[in-house]
Amino acid sequence: MEVVQLQRSFLEYSSSLFQEGFLDAQFSQLQQLQDESNPQFVMEVVTLFFEDSERLLNDLTFAIEQPNVDFKNVDAHVHQLKGSSSSIGAHRVTNVCIPFRNSCEEQNIQGCLRCLTLVKQEYFLVKNKLETLFRLEQQIVAAGGVIPMVE
């Protein structure tokens, strides 16, 4: 019975992440690429995303704190973050990258600072949600159950 309850929690949580826009269809694509021959695919890809993003956020913070901000450089980093987040379906992170790139183009430092705060917020939110999702999966497996496919 515990397995059924865990599976139900997992499905509900998963649905909410899609409904609230934290994840989009691209994440589902990744889930569909996972199978018995690649059972850890989603976790591997998401881990890469975490590593990539944290490095980028650090680089962005450093770049924006410079006395003479190199907006082209900042933009290049945001472009990468936009790409990575879009590749895994971290929809809200991708969305903040758009005004961020605009601020870079306008060489608007205040805009960039605001966007950096926002993108960090969204990143840590989705990171937290994904870690919770993986924990729920692990609990199901530990209880001897199978992770249900999200429709």
Add this chain to the structure above:
Amino acid sequence: MEISHASAISKTRAMDEIHVLAVDDNLLDRKIVERLLKNSSCKVTTAENGLRALEYLGLVGDQQTSVDGHHGVKVNLIITDYCMPGMTGYELLKKIKQSSTLKDIPVVIMSSEDVPTRIDKCLEEGAQMFMLKPLKHSDVKRLRCQLLQ
């Protein structure tokens, strides 16, 4: 009779064993495109930049060092990201199309940005297709269908 039999066999083989060289500077994207292609029964080799891709294809400087790639395995398709530091996907495309030995390999360009002038430029230079990132399973299916025609 014999000729059509042989081509039927090679067509079947082509469906099973398309060998794709996937080029992208982003590790995350490389991993995803690799899985997408492998899930569509392709053999996949990845390269992290244009130079490595050309080395694999046997083109070093402007010299063709070997007709086939490493281990004599032929590459049937090259799929490359557009925005890469150093050599862009467009520059890689040009080098491939300029090579007498490589020019017939179809090249697909991927980009996260939908820029019509960029798309036109790549198609004019001989790109088989231009695809928007992030790639989906349906994109890879469409690609296989197009390639096998």
